[in-house]
Amino acid sequence: MTQTYFVHSQSPIAHIRVHPIAMPLVEMLMTSFGSEARQDALRAAVLVELELVSGVTGWGECVASWAPRYSYETTETALHVLRDFFIPAVLGERDLSKLRAFRGHPMARMALEAAFWAAVAAERGVALGDLLSGGAPRKERVPVGVSIGIQPSIEATLAVIEKRLQEGYRRIKLKIKPKWDVELLRAVRSAYPDIALMADANSAYTLDDAPTLKQLDDLNLMMIEQPLGHLDLYQHSKLQAQLQTPICLDESILTADDVRLMLHIGAGKIVNLKPGRVGGLSEALKIHDLCRSEGVPLWVGGMLETGVGRAANLALASLMGVTLPSDISATSRYYDPDLTEEVFTLNAEDSTLSVPTGVGLGVRVNRERLAAAEVAYYEAIAAG
Numbered sequence: 001m002t003q004t005y006f007v008h009s010q011s012p013i014a015h016i017r018v019h020p021i022a023m024p025l026v027e028m029l030m031t032s033f034g035s036e037a038r039q040d041a042l043r044a045a046v047l048v049e050l051e052l053v054s055g056v057t058g059w060g061e062c063v064a065s066w067a068p069r070y071s072y073e074t075t076e077t078a079l080h081v082l083r084d085f086f087i088p089a090v091l092g093e094r095d096l097s098k099l100r101a102f103r104g105h106p107m108a109r110m111a112l113e114a115a116f117w118a119a120v121a122a123e124r125g126v127a128l129g130d131l132l133s134g135g136a137p138r139k140e141r142v143p144v145g146v147s148i149g150i151q152p153s154i155e156a157t158l159a160v161i162e163k164r165l166q167e168g169y170r171r172i173k174l175k176i177k178p179k180w181d182v183e184l185l186r187a188v189r190s191a192y193p194d195i196a197l198m199a200d201a202n203s204a205y206t207l208d209d210a211p212t213l214k215q216l217d218d219l220n221l222m223m224i225e226q227p228l229g230h231l232d233l234y235q236h237s238k239l240q241a242q243l244q245t246p247i248c249l250d251e252s253i254l255t256a257d258d259v260r261l262m263l264h265i266g267a268g269k270i271v272n273l274k275p276g277r278v279g280g281l282s283e284a285l286k287i288h289d290l291c292r293s294e295g296v297p298l299w300v301g302g303m304l305e306t307g308v309g310r311a312a313n314l315a316l317a318s319l320m321g322v323t324l325p326s327d328i329s330a331t332s333r334y335y336d337p338d339l340t341e342e343v344f345t346l347n348a349e350d351s352t353l354s355v356p357t358g359v360g361l362g363v364r365v366n367r368e369r370l371a372a373a374e375v376a377y378y379e380a381i382a383a384g
């Protein structure tokens, strides 16, 4: 059990800088709602750089993107809320309690909280993962899978799966949407009878689609992720009652209380934990501890993070309550080059990523590439 839901620094917060960035993705990830990237495959994010008076620094990543599709936040709402409210409230403080005065904006909140926690971990001379675990044992390698977007055809999908399996990924997640579901998953299951396979609908269905989704029960899927509306916990409980396949909630889980409600009404059986979606590492820890004590399978989701967000996700996924493969793939699947000096490579023999062991976040940001990514952000905004 983690005890640390709240951390204090020895030295007050001196400076906080925001860096909006645009980064070319190695490839687009098409989902039922479109893509987090623009048509030109540029992914946006905001990096937060926080410095304590003692000179110790920490970095955090805001996973909101150009448009309010996956969530209502965007890079521009995050910049606004960080600059005008969150940052002025915490400058000179030794903790983030002043953020309690503000509602919402979980992804902006997470970026600031992650930067602060990374700085506190560095100040204490420990890795972020050890600050999260309270020193309790955790994994050195985190089992991971890969998320595969909607492709032009079933044949193209099978080719991508084959490539990912060759690379060493042992859990395959396919994005689905109405009419890109049963036939696709049947074809994949018959080509690969034994792989760990799951589907993510990103809220593309309604309860009226239950007969379609029931056809997936024969395919031995690990889970179906977020089939119904992003706030439809009640509807998910009606669907789960009709499905054998476990439902995993992503978009619908914003707090630990949402997990309690999910369990109470049977809206799902598995949780996808994204620290940005739940408003930070402390809420993420509460969800982790709840799932661990209730025996709820848990994994860490991904939002196409740069090395900064990826390092924080790995620290979180190293906790013992994270029991299923996480959506944290190798750097090369997203960015080439990334913003961090460190790249994460897949340990192909066991489909894992190694958790950073250095103090703080355990990765260093390359200033030259950061500056170029900031210019690219403003150019993209200007180009419209």
Ligand code: OSB
Pocket: 029, 036, 070, 146, 147, 200, 202, 250, 301, 302, 303, 304, 305, 327, 328, 329
């Ligand atoms: O629903 O899990 C999702 C990426 C962007 C937005 C939403 C989702 C995703 C993914 C994970 O599927 C991608 C990744 O970081 O590997």
Ligand code: MG
Pocket: 200, 202, 225, 226, 250, 251, 272, 301
């Ligand atoms: Mg999802």
